[in-house]
Amino acid sequence: MQDVIRIREKNITFLVPHHEIYFVEGQGEYIRIQTEQRSYLSMGTLKNMLLILPEDRFFRIHKSYIVNTQFIYGIASDKIILKGSKHEIPIGVTYRPATFERFKVKENDKVKMLPDICHLEQ
Numbered sequence: 115m116q117d118v119i120r121i122r123e124k125n126i127t128f129l130v131p132h133h134e135i136y137f138v139e140g141q142g143e144y145i146r147i148q149t150e151q152r153s154y155l156s157m158g159t160l161k162n163m164l165l166i167l168p169e170d171r172f173f174r175i176h177k178s179y180i181v182n183t184q185f186i187y188g189i190a191s192d193k194i195i196l197k198g199s200k201h202e203i204p205i206g207v208t209y210r211p212a213t214f215e216r217f218k219v220k221e222n223d224k225v226k227m228l229p230d231i232c233h234l235e236q
Contacts, residue, residue, distance in 0.1 A: 119132065122156055138167075144156065176204050186217070
């Protein structure tokens with residue numbers, strides 16, 4: 115199973131498909147993996163998650179966040195809005211140029227909605 119990550123939480127190992135992950139948040143020595151169904155907390159780093167997750171689908175937008183590009187619905191100058199989720203993820207200052215370049219957005223745009231973001235990635 116290549117399209118899943120193994121998350122150990124307490125004494126249980128969960129197999130979470132990549133396509134279900136909205137974002138990964140770094141929390142010190144832990145990472146929180148958010149899906150539609152639930153949130154998982156496990157030991158790990160964002161740096162290691164970037165090595166595991168496919169780079170064509172996951173993108174680091176902040177020192178504490180990696181997002182699944184399939185769930186991006188809108189981009190503002192300082193945050194990403196995820197569809198199917200109530201989460202707004204901040205865009206870190208150092209990650210802004212790469213984020214705007216990747217999604218062909220100008221930093222001055224108030225909010226650019228990207229309902230077909232998957233098509234931009236191809």
